[in-house]
Amino acid sequence: MKLKKFCYLLLGCVGLVLGAVGAVLPLMPAFPFLLLAAFGFAKSSRRLHNWFLSTRLYRDNLESFVQGRGMTRRTKVRIMVTVTLLMSIGFVLMHAVPVGRIVLGCIWVFHILYFLFGIKTLREEEKAPCPAGSGEGE
Secondary structure, eight states: OHHHHHHHHHHHHHHHHHHHHHHHSTTSOSHHHHHHHHHHHHHHOHHHHHHHHTSHHHHHHTHHHHTTSOEEHHHHHHHHHHHHHHHHHHHHHTTTOHHHHHHHHHHHHHHHHIIIIISOEEOHHHHSOOOTTSOTTO
């Protein structure tokens, strides 16, 4: 049982590090790694999970999506550009595999359509509500 929690903790830490790097580097996506971190921390330790949910990294990149509200246009564009660039590399490398290119193209089209029409686009100010009494927006 402790080994299982340790593996989840390790998974959460790897996801956190890669997500933090992805939040800084434009070619690396932060979103899937932060989801991995949230999952790993939730399975390993309640205290770590609560800490992760309170970080700015989580709030800026994942919170609105997890709560079902959607994503900001900036976040959606960043994810779509990153995935497009990475899938383009695979597309170019599959020059001798036309079926692979077709599959990759279909996945790319689905991905773009999902982000455009399947996930609500939030305005920046909708992303994170101001804390009560902070003086902002009053």
